[in-house]
Amino acid sequence: MTDRHPAAALVALARVLLEDAGLEPAKAAVVAEVLVEADLLGHDTHGLQLLLPYLGALDAGTMTASGAVDVVSDRGAVALWDGRWLPGVWLTAAAVDEAVARAGRYGTATITIRHSHHIACLAAFLERATRHGMMVHLASSDPSAASVAPHGGRRAVMTPNPIGIGIPTADEPILIDVSTSITTNGMSGRLAKEGRRFDHPWLVDASGNATDDPTVLQADPRGAILPVGGLDHGHKGYALGLWVEAMTQALGGFGRADAPDRWGAAVFVQVTDPRAFAGDEAFRRQSDWLAAACRATPTAPDTEAVRLPGERALAHKRAALVDGVALYPGILEGLRAETVRRGLDWPSALAG
Amino acid sequence: MTDRHPAAALVALARVLLEDAGLEPAKAAVVAEVLVEADLLGHDTHGLQLLLPYLGALDAGTMTASGAVDVVSDRGAVALWDGRWLPGVWLTAAAVDEAVARAGRYGTATITIRHSHHIACLAAFLERATRHGMMVHLASSDPSAASVAPHGGRRAVMTPNPIGIGIPTADEPILIDVSTSITTNGMSGRLAKEGRRFDHPWLVDASGNATDDPTVLQADPRGAILPVGGLDHGHKGYALGLWVEAMTQALGGFGRADAPDRWGAAVFVQVTDPRAFAGDEAFRRQSDWLAAACRATPTAPDTEAVRLPGERALAHKRAALVDGVALYPGILEGLRAETVRRGLDWPSALAG
Numbered sequence: 001m002t003d004r005h006p007a008a009a010l011v012a013l014a015r016v017l018l019e020d021a022g023l024e025p026a027k028a029a030v031v032a033e034v035l036v037e038a039d040l041l042g043h044d045t046h047g048l049q050l051l052l053p054y055l056g057a058l059d060a061g062t063m064t065a066s067g068a069v070d071v072v073s074d075r076g077a078v079a080l081w082d083g084r085w086l087p088g089v090w091l092t093a094a095a096v097d098e099a100v101a102r103a104g105r106y107g108t109a110t111i112t113i114r115h116s117h118h119i120a121c122l123a124a125f126l127e128r129a130t131r132h133g134m135m136v137h138l139a140s141s142d143p144s145a146a147s148v149a150p151h152g153g154r155r156a157v158m159t160p161n162p163i164g165i166g167i168p169t170a171d172e173p174i175l176i177d178v179s180t181s182i183t184t185n186g187m188s189g190r191l192a193k194e195g196r197r198f199d200h201p202w203l204v205d206a207s208g209n210a211t212d213d214p215t216v217l218q219a220d221p222r223g224a225i226l227p228v229g230g231l232d233h234g235h236k237g238y239a240l241g242l243w244v245e246a247m248t249q250a251l252g253g254f255g256r257a258d259a260p261d262r263w264g265a266a267v268f269v270q271v272t273d274p275r276a277f278a279g280d281e282a283f284r285r286q287s288d289w290l291a292a293a294c295r296a297t298p299t300a301p302d303t304e305a306v307r308l309p310g311e312r313a314l315a316h317k318r319a320a321l322v323d324g325v326a327l328y329p330g331i332l333e334g335l336r337a338e339t340v341r342r343g344l345d346w347p348s349a350l351a352g
Numbered sequence: 353m354t355d356r357h358p359a360a361a362l363v364a365l366a367r368v369l370l371e372d373a374g375l376e377p378a379k380a381a382v383v384a385e386v387l388v389e390a391d392l393l394g395h396d397t398h399g400l401q402l403l404l405p406y407l408g409a410l411d412a413g414t415m416t417a418s419g420a421v422d423v424v425s426d427r428g429a430v431a432l433w434d435g436r437w438l439p440g441v442w443l444t445a446a447a448v449d450e451a452v453a454r455a456g457r458y459g460t461a462t463i464t465i466r467h468s469h470h471i472a473c474l475a476a477f478l479e480r481a482t483r484h485g486m487m488v489h490l491a492s493s494d495p496s497a498a499s500v501a502p503h504g505g506r507r508a509v510m511t512p513n514p515i516g517i518g519i520p521t522a523d524e525p526i527l528i529d530v531s532t533s534i535t536t537n538g539m540s541g542r543l544a545k546e547g548r549r550f551d552h553p554w555l556v557d558a559s560g561n562a563t564d565d566p567t568v569l570q571a572d573p574r575g576a577i578l579p580v581g582g583l584d585h586g587h588k589g590y591a592l593g594l595w596v597e598a599m600t601q602a603l604g605g606f607g608r609a610d611a612p613d614r615w616g617a618a619v620f621v622q623v624t625d626p627r628a629f630a631g632d633e634a635f636r637r638q639s640d641w642l643a644a645a646c647r648a649t650p651t652a653p654d655t656e657a658v659r660l661p662g663e664r665a666l667a668h669k670r671a672a673l674v675d676g677v678a679l680y681p682g683i684l685e686g687l688r689a690e691t692v693r694r695g696l697d698w699p700s701a702l703a704g
Contacts, residue, residue, distance in 0.1 A: 044435040073629060077429040078459030080629045108459050108622075109431030112629055135598065153649030154660040158644075160431035165591070167598045174598075182581075200584055208652030228581055228588050229534075232552055236580050239517070239528040239661040240592075242642065246487065246519045246526075250638035253630020257641035277425060277432045277464055278605020289609035290509075290594065297505035300560030306505040309591040 004324025004334070010347035011036045013335065014051055021058035022065040022344050027090045034089045036325065038121035042316035043177070044328045045186030047120035053263075054087065054118070054335050062262055063087055063117045072253075077106040080252060081113045086143025088119035088140075088265045096128045097134060099271035103134055103257075106274030113267040114252035118142070123165030123177035123313060129271050130166040130173035133280055137307075138164035139244045139268040142254040147188070147217055148181040149224035151238035154208030156224040160184045161244035168274075169287040180241040181225045188214040188225065190328075201263075202226055356676025357684070360498060361701035363388045365687065366403055372694050373410035374417040379442045386441045388677070390473035395529070396680045397538030399474035404686050405615075406439065406470070413437055414614055415469045421446075422578045424466075424605075425657030429458040432604060433465045440471035440492075440586035440617045448488060451623035455486055459628030465619040466604035470494070475529035481623050482518040482525035485632055486504035491596045491620040496608040499569055499575035500533040503590035506560030508576035512536045513596035520626075521639040527662025532593040533577045540566040540577065542680075554578055596620075645676070 009196035014032035020027055031054070039047030057063035063085060070082040072207040078280040079098075083091045095111040102109030122138045129136035139161065160179035167174040182202040191198065201210035206221035210231055216223030228237025248266035249255025255266060308332040320326070332350070339346050366384035371377055377432075391399030411414035417436060422434040435443045447463040454461030474490045481488035482554070491513065498508040514529035519526040534554040543550065544566040553562035558573035560692070562583055568575030580589025600618035603608025607618060626635035649658040673677070691698050 028505070075459040075628050078624075078628050105427075106458070106462060107427040108462050110624070114630070129674040135603075137595075149652075150646045150649050150658045152651055152655035153415055153646070154652045157645050163592075165594070165595045165598075167602070174594060176595060178591050182585055204652060208655075209648075228585065230584065232582065233534055233580065235661070236530045236589075239530050240515075242526060242646070242661065243528060244516045245642050246635075246639055248641075250519070250635045251487075251624070251626060251629040253634030253638070253643070255638040256645065257637050260505070271602070272430075274603060276427050276430050276604040278466070282605030283598075283602045285609050286605070286607040287598055290597050290602075293509045293608065294502045294505070294594070296510055297502050297507050298560075299504055300501075300506045300556060303504035303560075306502045309587070309594065318481050322562070 003242045004320075004326045005350050007036050007040055007321060007325050009347055010039070010048065010325060013350065014048065016344060017051065017055055017335070017342070018058070020344060021055045023087065024066045025059055027087060030093050031087050031089045034093055035120060037124040037315050039314040039325050039327065040317040040320045041123050043121045043123055043313070045184065045190060048327060048331050048335065050118065050120055050185070052338060055338065057117065057263065057302075068178050069113070076102065077108065077235060078110045081111060083113045083116035083266060085117050086114055088116040088267065089186070091116045092119045092125055092138070092267055092269065093128065095269040096125050096271065099175065099269050100129050100134055103271040103273040108270060108272045109256050110249065110268070110270045112252045113269070115253040115267040116267050119265045119267055121177065121251060122162050123175050123310070126164055126175045127165030127173060130168040130175075133168050133274065135168065135272040135274065136164070136166040137270040137272070139247050140265050141248045142242050142263070142265050143249050143258070144260045144264055145185075145260055147185050147225050148227060148241060149204060149232040151227055151229075154204050154206060154224065156222065158241045158245060160225065163240070163244065167287055168284065169286045169291050171288070171291065172314050173310065174287070174291065175313060179228075180237050180244055181227055181238070182230055183225055192218060202230065265274045329333070338349050356672075356678045357702050359388050359392055359673060359677050361699055362391070362400065365699050365702065366400065367388060368696060369403065369407055369687070369690060369694070372696060373407045375410055375439065376418045379439055382445050383439050383441045386445055386476045389476040391492070391677050391679065392669040392672045393473070393475050393665040394399065395473045395475055395665070396541060397536065400679060400683050400687065401538070402470065402472055404690060406691065407468065409615065419479060421465070428454065429460065430462045433463060435465045435468035437467050437469050437614065437616060440468040440619065441490060443468045444477055444490070444619055444621065447619070447621040448477050448623065451621050452481050452484050455623040455625040455628075460622060460624045462620070462622045464600065464604045465621070466606040468617040468619050470615060471617045471619055473529065475527050475662070478516055478518030478529075479525060480529045482520040482527075485520050485626065487520065487626065488516070488518040488622040489622040491599050492617050492645055493596055493600045494615070494617050496602050496612045496614055499537050499577050500593060501556060503579055503581075503586040503700060506556050506558060506576065508574065508598060510593045512577065513593045515592070515596065519639055520636065520638045521643050523640070523643065524666050525662065526639070526643065526660050527665060528621070531580075532589050532596060533579055534582055534589070535577055540569050544570060554582065577596045652657050653664070
């Protein structure tokens, strides 16, 4: 079961499972496609790894399976959606698509979503905008959880609060997906489960001592992940994390002040059309120059090449579309057990 | 000359000097006020420290002394201004004020400025928006300069590319001003001049070796400042720096691809009105909760208190408005020599 698998067969499997758990077919199609997109890009903590938890949330009724968003406010260039705990992956994809359409008219379009369920991998939404020649800026937080300490603190207040940015160039886009914490919940959970440690002291224990041990997040009392910059200059990551909290929860009007106990997300989506500024050609002239300059930078010792954000992910995707997707150990086994549990057939196109 | 000086007297002195160098009085008033605002906030590398260089640019004609911006495009919710190398401080203040007015209508307003002169301190513009209950997001780069290496590289491609964010709360605003590099050109220059080093290896020399020595920026061949995250996780700061380049230069249509040799800035200004989303009260409910939660976080060893971004700066400002502004050594002496050179009187309200 450690073979490579055709992306289309994985998407089909995920669709069948999501539909079996009650998700509307059109939404199941989008969620399945975006989760596999994350695996194609190599973000394997935020791809099909999430399918079982999503199925569990559908079964439990904590992820809404059908219906549309409630539009709370709409001024054309900005809107606030109440996501009614629908799948965050579907909501975010819909918001990016809608913002692309609106940015063509207003120059930018901003949609915030409250009461979204989890949104998975920010990088997997970016090409929905960049393929139209547009920039996109995403941000997400989960007000029901906290694993990241403010700079100088030893108790978690925020989530990793990722920022996703897509920048079109004449060649492939620059795809940015960075948490404002040094590492993520997904990676910490994986290493803890496997008895591994981080390469650097990226967390603090409950006494505030720096540590490379991811199990401090499960200890009692709990430790916390450090913001980007760490002990050294973590005031910067802390500041950016606060910004994400404000963009997502404060603009959306639902967040930590409401003490939610339901796994979910507060989401910020903004798309910008270069044609409303200096134009497509002028934009790409600068972004192409920058991409070329970075790639041409002589390297520091022990560095093979200076890469652009997303470069390795897009190469991973190209290869995986040809050779198949190699899932992280355990994921396919878990899905196979789930199909058995649900009395579904295992697809013949998948090995194992 | 190391006494404290009344802010109003410093503003008046700066106005007189800027007007003497030919700057239109209304623009001189704004530039003087914003430079002193930076000193009030304690950002003393980006306050009156910049006045002599600005006067030099006015004298040389590389900073435009009069006239309006050229509007390149305008869709209401977004606009692109050509700043004609007018003072960036005045341009940015005008763009924030204009975006505040427009955000009230569209929900967000975005203005990019190309051919701006230097814009000084991002933090000094933020309260222009937050005092109206609005969020503001600024970013700036200088396409004529490079001091920051891409992650894994040993040659500078970008500038420190700061991001400024203002977030209103019911109490004082959260004011964020962080470069996407670990440290700034201003701080590196100051330490180099004084023969000092950084506390940590925040730069690389021309061979790519990490160093705490700021003089590598003046060496031949030159070193570079590392992006936020440093050798450890600098791919995050690098990614954010690229984003700033795209927001400022690519949207503006003027940047490194044009190989400018004139000190200046490419500027991104965005203001967001919470009233177009969940509303003022809902916004502040979340931002207040977050501010209180951060302040209440128990501290790590050797940390006095968890602070909010801008908290220390606003306390510094309150004290300086009462007790006077203590300028960094050498600044007032330089301005005094400049008044003598220009045949102007030294204000009686200033000591020394």
